[in-house]
Amino acid sequence: MSDAKVDLGDLTESQQLALQQFTSMTDQDLESALPILQRSQWNVQIAIAKFFDGESSDPVADALASSSSAPPPRPAVHRETLINGSTSRPPTWTDSPNFHPAPRIVPQPEAQVTSRLSFILALLFTPFNILSRLLASSFGLFSHMFPFLPRLCAFLFFHSSTRAGSLRSTSNRRSLNPRDTAARFIREFEEEYGSSEIPFLECGYAQALDRAQKNLEFLLVILISPEHDDTSSYVRETLLSPEVVDFIKNPQNNIIVWAGSVQDSEAYQVSTALNCTKFPFTALIAHTPRTGSTAMSAVARLAGPMPPATFIAKLQNSIAQCSEPLERVRVARATQQADRDLRASQNAAFERSLAQDRERTRLRREAEAAKELAEREARERAETEERRLRNLEQWRKWRAGLLRPEPGPDVKDATRVSLKMPSGDRVVRKFAPDTDVEELYAFVECYDSLNPGSASADLTVKQPENFEHNYGFRLIDPLPPRRVLDLETGGTVKDRIGRSANLFVEEDVGEEDVGEEEGEEE
Template structure:
């Protein structure tokens, strides 16, 4: 056995790593730590247990440490990607990984008794007699097994399976993880009274995912009511004010998950974490030095212990690992800040782009409206010019068909005095059979009829319906003579009359 003046530089890599882990947990000086590690065959767990619990005789642990045989490990639940990426690294550093934290597997229990296979309806009807006989036989066999309890054990000697599950012999109903957590909390309060422990109301897999996502410490507590130390540990250690305040302190960033090994999920967790003594406490946290998604067991506390020692060990493990989690939190915070900033920049760019698109749309609509207005004005001008051209053509055509004025010797005529809009007063004689429309045509074509202009023979415009933009009225009393009413001039006006040519205004047309 080496002396206490052993040079640290002369130690091997695994011994230096064990010394570093031991001093980080116990905060003991190097000169005192090296002899204790040497007496523990450089096994960190045994040395830490001796430091806190006293260096009593432990021949089994000493023999295991001397033989350097690693403890049995539970089946790992790795995915293919992690196996491909980190398989070679793990195989090359096997000796070093034995001294580091063990991985905390993610377990999603699927109890077989929760899977219900329902046969088709027709088959269930066919097998109903057999089902009744089976139930009758089962009830009879249950009474028989109660009278002779040794027979079921002889018929079924192996109740445990190699997959880590065990048959339910306690009569405890198997529930889903969330319901099972609620039941444990209720039973805990009924047995030990009210407490301030922050029980996580969910399954182990959910608690592990929350701890990984939020970078918190997951405190696993596995209890077995059949164990003698369970009741004393809960009353004298777990429910003390110091432990309750430590676990419930939000500054410790801790999630508490309690499992009863009588339940399927807690039993599988105990098997995966290699728990062989109860009550068992495990502190799990994210270990970024291994991988970006790994969760490892930082410390294991088994059996009863004083509340001060229990809190000191948990606090030591949290303090040793808090710096790594703080670095990961800072990295995630920076990444979230960059992501938020990038999202805000993208959102501002999208808003600016939307404003540009809106301005471009408004501009296009304004240009389209202006072009449409211009086209409409052009069409209206063309239509007005075409209407004026057809109106002039109609007036020329109608001037050629206006009845000539009768001779002065003709007595059967109508003599009409017309007051024109240009303040001119003219007198015109019309035949006795001339209608009122003839009088309107004379006024409309007056410039072509009375001026003696030689008119060319023009055809009547096609698709044109002439409307007079004036009316002929008489005063005292006021009478309007519309051409649509028909009748001759003599019948409507008389042989003589004074009429006023009154233009029709636009507002009157609209009315």
């Protein structure tokens, strides 16, 4: 590992977050994690993939260390044998010369890359287009008459860039997207050889490769050439044999199958990537972390026709060779996934707990706010009531000083009123005949201030400001018919009462309460 130190304070916030996520996922120290993140452009997913694929934290330093500690390398032919007495490390399963990288191929249909010519150019090139189609049809006819011509051309132009064009010119197959191309191959395969029990994947090669890499499965790639003489016998006698079908469908072997015809662009590109030189061709591709960026390699290559037993034996040998390393990768991925699930569950539990705390805090704040509001309203009501009582007392003292004195014996037509107070006391007083009814109400309201047992009326008291007084009682004449001596009607005491009257002081109630009382009486 490099000795260069990186100051964590110089890292940005996103880089520090990526470093924290990488170390929590891989349990690596900071000095080992920084080089991988720097080479991965601080992409956490790429760095984690590189780590679990076996990439060293510092490839340059590891290479220097291995070159300084290991003896001088021997020629390749001596390292491949076990009897040459080599002192180098024993070969691992990824050092096998039979393992070839399996790159990911994503073809693009020609219909998506070819641009249409304008109408004038199309007319100019129409003769050339008709001539090319005639030549292609003629070449197809000759290829059927002389089957060796396609193989001869393929052999002569195998390493030439014009081979793709020559193969496409031999067939009039329409270029489709990978999924439709796979569906077309399966349909043509079943039309030619009958219903097949082989579970062909109906997707592109790239999707099949991604699935095999993700699920750590063995991808069996089958490439056939309909123009090859051995294709029909190979398919009927080997691929569709019961033992091969049972071997492929056995879930313990963990095999998925993708097949294609080299007449299609995608299958041809796959054959070129896998260095296919002979048809029919079968390749077994598995996850090999130390073999390149894709980490997928062809661990077995079966070219040409062969008996079913040989076919199965070679596949079994390759699967057995790769099963143990793949199992280790599966365990590592399962552990990693378990850690992710545990971390996700912990995060979910933390979020739930945090949400509950937030909810409790919100409810507590709402309760405190409601309590504070209720206390404030109660305090305001108490202050308002206290101010009202204070103003009422001041008004009573002020109004008591304005009451007219009781008429003397010389007033013959004075009105005698007997008042029964709410406390049960009966008060008898005379009023001048021209006294307003409001004076009678004011007398009752200010009786406590006029009570001989209380202080005398203070004439210096002023009327309270911004105070509207309302009498909270009514004067009732109980004699039939029962009537209310209200203030709204007005008038003098003589006009409303006469010479004398017995009145009850009754507390004023709302209209609803009066209705309820009348209903109860009925």
